[in-house]
Amino acid sequence: MSNSVISVISRFLEEYTTKTSNKLKVVDAYLFYILLTGALQFLYCLLVGTFPFNSFLAGFILCVGAFILGVCLRIQINPDNKGDFLSISQERAFADFLLAHTVLHLVVINFIG
Amino acid sequence: MCNGCVFCLVLLTVALGAQALTPSHHLSLSDVDRLKGLLSQPFTDLASAYYSIVGLSKLGASVDACQFLKAQLDPMSVDSLFFAAEASQAIADCEMPVFNETRDILLAAVSEDSTVTQIFRAVSALSSLGLPLASQEVVAALVARIAKEDNVLAITTALQTATRLSQQAELGGILEEIEDLAARLDDLGGVYLQFEEGLEATALFVTAAYTLSDHADTEPPLKEDQVIQLVNSVFSKKSWDSRSEAFSVACAAAALSSNRFHVPVIVSTQGPATVSHSQPILHLLVTDILSNPLASANLLVESAQAVASKSVVLSQAPFSLRNGIFELNFMASQPASGYYQFTVAVTGDSRLVANQVELKVKVSTEVAVTNMDLSVVDKDQSIGTKTSRVDYPFKAKGSFTADSHQNFAMNFQLVDANTGVELTPHQTFVRFHNQKTGQEVVFVAEPDSKNLYKFELDTAERKSEFDSMSGTYVLHLIVGDATLENPILWNVADVVLKFLDEEAPAAIQSKTLYMPKPDIQHLFREPEKKPPTVVSNTFTALVLSPFLLLLILWFKLGANISNFSLSPSSVLFHVGHACMLGLMYVYWTHLNMFQTLKYLAIIGSLTFLAGNRMLAQKAVKRYGQSSTLTFFTRSTCEN
Numbered sequence: 001m002s003n004s005v006i007s008v009i010s011r012f013l014e015e016y017t018t019k020t021s022n023k024l025k026v027v028d029a030y031l032f033y034i035l036l037t038g039a040l041q042f043l044y045c046l047l048v049g050t051f052p053f054n055s056f057l058a059g060f061i062l063c064v065g066a067f068i069l070g071v072c073l074r075i076q077i078n079p080d081n082k083g084d085f086l087s088i089s090q091e092r093a094f095a096d097f098l099l100a101h102t103v104l105h106l107v108v109i110n111f112i113g
Numbered sequence: 114m115c116n117g118c119v120f121c122l123v124l125l126t127v128a129l130g131a132q133a134l135t136p137s138h139h140l141s142l143s144d145v146d147r148l149k150g151l152l153s154q155p156f157t158d159l160a161s162a163y164y165s166i167v168g169l170s171k172l173g174a175s176v177d178a179c180q181f182l183k184a185q186l187d188p189m190s191v192d193s194l195f196f197a198a199e200a201s202q203a204i205a206d207c208e209m210p211v212f213n214e215t216r217d218i219l220l221a222a223v224s225e226d227s228t229v230t231q232i233f234r235a236v237s238a239l240s241s242l243g244l245p246l247a248s249q250e251v252v253a254a255l256v257a258r259i260a261k262e263d264n265v266l267a268i269t270t271a272l273q274t275a276t277r278l279s280q281q282a283e284l285g286g287i288l289e290e291i292e293d294l295a296a297r298l299d300d301l302g303g304v305y306l307q308f309e310e311g312l313e314a315t316a317l318f319v320t321a322a323y324t325l326s327d328h329a330d331t332e333p334p335l336k337e338d339q340v341i342q343l344v345n346s347v348f349s350k351k352s353w354d355s356r357s358e359a360f361s362v363a364c365a366a367a368a369l370s371s372n373r374f375h376v377p378v379i380v381s382t383q384g385p386a387t388v389s390h391s392q393p394i395l396h397l398l399v400t401d402i403l404s405n406p407l408a409s410a411n412l413l414v415e416s417a418q419a420v421a422s423k424s425v426v427l428s429q430a431p432f433s434l435r436n437g438i439f440e441l442n443f444m445a446s447q448p449a450s451g452y453y454q455f456t457v458a459v460t461g462d463s464r465l466v467a468n469q470v471e472l473k474v475k476v477s478t479e480v481a482v483t484n485m486d487l488s489v490v491d492k493d494q495s496i497g498t499k500t501s502r503v504d505y506p507f508k509a510k511g512s513f514t515a516d517s518h519q520n521f522a523m524n525f526q527l528v529d530a531n532t533g534v535e536l537t538p539h540q541t542f543v544r545f546h547n548q549k550t551g552q553e554v555v556f557v558a559e560p561d562s563k564n565l566y567k568f569e570l571d572t573a574e575r576k577s578e579f580d581s582m583s584g585t586y587v588l589h590l591i592v593g594d595a596t597l598e599n600p601i602l603w604n605v606a607d608v609v610l611k612f613l614d615e616e617a618p619a620a621i622q623s624k625t626l627y628m629p630k631p632d633i634q635h636l637f638r639e640p641e642k643k644p645p646t647v648v649s650n651t652f653t654a655l656v657l658s659p660f661l662l663l664l665i666l667w668f669k670l671g672a673n674i675s676n677f678s679l680s681p682s683s684v685l686f687h688v689g690h691a692c693m694l695g696l697m698y699v700y701w702t703h704l705n706m707f708q709t710l711k712y713l714a715i716i717g718s719l720t721f722l723a724g725n726r727m728l729a730q731k732a733v734k735r736y737g738q739s740s741t742l743t744f745f746t747r748s749t750c751e752n
Contacts, residue, residue, distance in 0.1 A: 026672045033663035037656055044652045048644045090735075091728035098724070102693060102717065109697045110706060 027074045031067060038063030058112035065104045073097045134341045135467045137304065138348040139379045139402040140366055147352065149174055151359045159185045163196035164360040170203035171367035172403070179207035188212050191222045195234035198241035209242060216244050223250065225257045229267045232258065233274040240277040248282035256286055265308050265318070268294055272321035276328045284329050291322045292334040298343075305349070306342035316347045316361035323372040332374045337466045340375050344402060370401040377402055378410070378459050380470040383438060389477045389598060390531045393444030397432065397472075399459055411461045412439040417474070420452040432457075443474065449534060450478040450596045477596045479530035480538065481505070485590075486524045487606055489515050490569075509606035512585065515572050516611035523558070523568040523605075527592060530599075535564035538594035543568050545579075545586040545608065554578050558590075572610055581612040682726035689720030 020028075041059050050056055076085050076093035085093075140148065152168040153176070162185070166176050182200055186209060187193040194215065201207040222235035223246070232254055239246045255271045262268075268290050275287045298306045298315075307315040326333040335343070348366070353359040369377060383396040399410045412434075417427035426448050432439035443453075452475055459468040487509060488500035503509045515521040523543065527536045541558045554575075558568040586608045592601040643649075677683070693716050700709040 022670060022672075025670050026667060029663055029666035029670060032666070033659045036659035036662065040652070040656045040659070044656070048648055048652070051641055051643060089732055091732045095724060095728060098690070102713075105694075105697050106700075106709070106713070109701050112701060 021079075024074060024078060027070060027077070031070045031074070034063055034067045034070060038067070052113065054111055054113045058108045061111075062104065062108040065108075066101070069097055069100050069104070072100075134303075134338050135470050136341050136344045136348075136377055136379060136402070138345050139377075139400075140348055140404060142404045144348075144351055145172060145403060148172065148359055148363060151353055152356065152363065154356070156356075159193055159196040159200075161356055163200045164356040166200040166203050168356075168360040168363040171363045175204065177204060179204050182207065183209065186210075188215055189218065191219060191231060191235050191238065194219065194238040194242075198238040202241045211242055211244070215242070219244070220246070223254055225254050227254075227258075229255065229258045229262055229270045229274070233270045236274050236277050248278040251278055252282050252284070252287070259287075259290065265294065265297060265310050265314050269314065269318045269321045272325050273317075276321070276324045280328065280330075284325075288325065288329055288331060291325065294318060295322075295335055295339065298339075300342070301346075304342060305346040306339055307346035312347065312350055313358050313361045315343065316358075316365040319343055319347060320361070320364040320368045323368040323374070327373050330373075335375070337375070340369075340377060341467050344369065344377050348402060366403050370403050370405065372464075374464060375466045376407075376462065376464040377466045378407060378468050379404070380412070380457060380459060380472070382472070385475075386472060387475045387477055388443045390444060390479075391598075393442050395441045395443050395474060397439045397441075397457070398437075399439060406437045407459075407462070407465075409461045410459050410465070413458050413460060414441065415456045415458050415469075417443070417446075417448075417456075418454045419448070420454055420473075426453065443476070447532075448476045449532075450476050450529065450536070452476075452596075475596060477598050478532075478536075479599045480536055480592060480594075480597050480601065481528055481530040482525055482590070482592070482601065482603065483528055484524070484526045485605065487513060488522050489513050490520045490522050492518055492520060492571075503605055505601070505603055508604050512607035512609050514609040514611065515570070517573040517576075517613055519572065521570040521572070521608055521610075523566075523590075525558075525566050525590075526564070527566065536594075537564060538592055538597060540591060540593040541566060542591040544589040544591060545610075546589065547579075547582060547584055547586050549584055550582055552580065552582060554586075572612065576612045579610065579612065583609075583611045585609050678730070680727065680730065682723045682730070685723035686720055686727045689716055689723055692716045693720060 038060060041056065041063065045056050045060075073093055073096075075081055076088055076096075077090045088096075149169060149172055152165045152172075153174075154165070156162045156165050156178075159182070162178055162181060166178060169176055179201065182197045182204075185193070186197045188210075194209075197209050201209050216239070219235045219239050222231050224232075227235075232251065236246060236251055251274065255274060259268055259271050271287060272290060272294075275284050278284065297308065299309055300306055308318065322333050322335070347362060350362075353362060369375070379398075379400050379402060381398050381400070383398055386395070388395050397412060398406070399412055400406050412432035414427055414430045414432070416425055416429075418425050427443070427446050430441065432441045434440075452473055455472040455474050457470050457472060459465055459470075482505045485503045485505065486500055487503060499513070501509055501511075513521060527538060527541070528534065529536055537560050541560075543556045543558050545554045545556075546552070556568065556570070558566045560566050588605045588608050590601065590603045590605050592603075594600075693713065696709065696712050696716060700706075704712075
C-alpha cells in the first residue's frame with residue numbers, strides 16, 4: 001500500500017519537473033510561498049492566541065484569497081487549457097489577476113485595523 | 114362623591130328635560146363698580162365722552178358734561194355730530210345746536226358709497242337730533258353695504274342702525290342677519306360662545322341683537338343655551354382694556370337685563386352654602402346679570418337630595434322673600450349632616466333664561482364623644498384588668514401601663530350632639546407622642562358594624578412603629594370631617610409603654626437615610642492581555658521567512674527580468690503598481706477608506722492605462738513570434 005503511494009508520488013514529481021513549463025513553475029513557487037505564509041499565521045494563532053483577532057483574520061484571508069487568485073491565473077495561462085479560455089489571452093488573465101488583487105488588498109487593509 | 118354629583122345632575126337633567134347650562138360668569142356689584150370706575154375716567158375728546166356718558170347711563174349713573182359736548186362739537190363732521198348727539202341724549206336737558214347744514218351733511222352720508230359705520234353714525238345723529246330721515250332709503254343702503262362688507266362688525270353696526278329706523282320699514286332682511294351672525298360664533302367647550310374678533314364684537318352683537326328684536330317686536334333666534342354661553346363670554350373678563358370695550362360690556366349688560374324676550378337670571382348664595390343648627394336658614398339671592406335683584410321672581414326648591422344616600426329630603430318647597438333675600442329653613446326638615454344636591458327653579462317671569470339651577474348645600478353639625486373607655490387587657494386572659502371611663506374634655510387620672518404581654522384598648526362612640534345619631538367622620542385618629550424623643554405614631558380608629566369605635570394597641574406587634582422606645586406617650590384623640598363644626602383634639606391620657614429593652618436600636622436609623630452614600634469608583638474595561646514582545650517578534654520573522662524561500666525558488670527556476678522593455682508604458686505601469694502598494698501601506702497607517710479610494714482611483718486609472726498598453730505590446734510581440742514560427746514551420750513543411 002505505502003509502496004504504491006510512494007511510487008505515485010515519485011512518478012508525479014518526475015512528471016512535474018519534466019512536463020511543466022517554466023512559467024507555470026514560477027507561479028507554483030509563488031503559490032507555495034502563499035501557502036506557507038498562511039499556514040504559519042494559523043500556527044501562531046493556535047499557539048499564542050487570537051488576541052488581535054481582526055488582524056489574524058485579515059492576514060489569513062489575504063493568504064487564502066491570494067492563493068485562489070494565483071490558482072486562477074495558473075489555470076488561465078496553462079496552454080493545455082487554451083480550449084476552455086479562448087477569449088482570454090495570457091495578458092488579460094494577468095490583468096484580471098492584478099485587478100482582483102487590488103480589491104483584495106483594499107479590503108484586507110481596511111480590516112487589519 | 115363628585116362622581117355621584119355628576120350622575121345626579123345628568124339624571125335630573127334627563128328626568129326634568131331642562132337644560133343644565135347656567136351662567137358661570139356675571140357682573141357682581143364690585144364688578145359693576147369697577148366698570149363704572151373705568152368709564153368715569155376723565156375724557157378729553159368727543160369719542161371718549163360718548164363712551165363714558167352713554168356707558169354710564171346704561172349702568173344707571175349719569176354724568177353732566179353738556180358744556181364739554183357743546184364746546185367740542187364740530188358741526189361739519191358726521192362722527193363729531195354722532196358722538197355729541199348720542200351723548201347729549203343720555204344727559205337730561207342737554208340739546209345740541211342744529212345748523213342748517215347739519216341735516217344735509219348727515220343725509221349725504223346715508224348712501225351706498227359710505228361705509229356702514231358712516232351710515233350708522235349719520236342715522237343715529239339724525240334720529241337723536243330729531244331730524245327726519247327716509248327709512249326705506251337707509252334700508253336699501255344698508256342691504257347694499259352688507260353685501261359688500263361681509264365682516265362681523267359691519268353687520269352688527271347695520272343691526273344697530275336698523276334700531277333707529279321707523280317700525281314700518283321693511284326690516285325683515287336685516288333681522289335675518291342676526292341668525293346668520295349667530296352661526297358665525299365660535300363654540301368654546303360648550304361654555305363660551307364668542308366671535309374670533311373678540312369680546313367687544315361679541316358684546317356689541319348681543320346689544321344690537323336684543324335692541325333690534327325689541328324694536329321689531331320679534332323674538333331673537335337665539336336658543337337659551339346660546340344666550341347663556343354669550344353671557345359667559347361677555348362677562349368672563351373682569352378688567353377691561355379700553356373705554357370702548359367697557360362701553361360695549363355695559364351696553365350688553367343693559368340689553369340682557371332689560372329686553373323683552375330673554376333675561377338671564379343668576380341664583381347665588383349669600384356666603385357659603387352651609388346650614389347648621391345655629392344657622393338653620395339657607396339664604397339665596399336672585400339677580401339679573403348686573404346683580405340687580407329681580408322684582409317679580411319666586412324661588413322654589415324642586416328637590417333636595419342627599420348625595421350620600423340619594424334619598425329626597427325636600428320637594429316643591431317655596432322660599433320666602435325677606436328684604437330682597439330668599440330664605441328657607443332647611444333644618445326644619447331634620448336633615449342628617451352631609452351634602453345635599455338642591456335643584457331650585459325661578460318662576461314669575463316668562464322671559465327668564467337659565468331659571469333652573471343646581472346647588473350643593475352642606476349641612477354641618479357638632480360631634481360629641483361618648484362612652485370613652487380605656488383599658489389594659491392581658492393577652493392571655495382577654496379580661497380587662499383596668500377599665501376607666503373618661504369624659505370629654507377631661508384627661509384620665511393616672512396613667513396606663515402596657516408592656517409586651519398586654520394590649521392597650523380604647524372604645525368610644527361618636528354621636529351628633531344635636532340629634533344623638535351615630536356619626537362616622539372621615540378622620541378618627543389616635544396619636545401617641547413621646548415627649549422625650551419627639552416620636553409621633555398615629556393610628557386610625559375604625560368603627561364596627563354598630564358604629565362603635567374600637568382601637569387596640571398590641572405592644573409587641575407594633576414595636577417597630579415605636580422603634581421599641583419605652584417611655585411615657587401622651588395619647589390624643591383627633592376627630593375631624595368637612596361637616597363637623599367642632600373638630601376634636603383631645604388629650605385623653607398618658608400611656609406608659611414598655612418594650613423589651615434589648616431590642617431597642619442604638620440610634621435612629623432614619624437619620625442616615627439622608628447622608629451622602631459611599632462613592633462608587635468607575636472601573637474602566639481592562640485591556641486584553643498581550644503576548645510578550647519576544648514571541649510576537651519571533652513569529653513576525655517566521656511569517657516573513659517564506660518570502661526568502663520564494664526568491665530562492667524563483668532564482669533556481671531561472672525567472673529573470675531580462676525581457677523587461679524600457680517603454681514608457683511599462684515603466685509607468687510598474688511605478689503605478691508600486692504606488693498602489695505604497696498607498697495600501699499609507700491607508701493602513703494614516704488614511705480612511707474615502708481618501709484611499711480617491712487616491713486609488715487616480716493611481717489605478719493611470720496604472721490601468723499604462724498596463725493595458727504594456728500588455729498589448731507584449732501580446733503583439735508574442736503573437737508576432739508565434740506567427741513567425743508557424744510561418745517558418747509551414748514553409749518548411751511545405752517544402
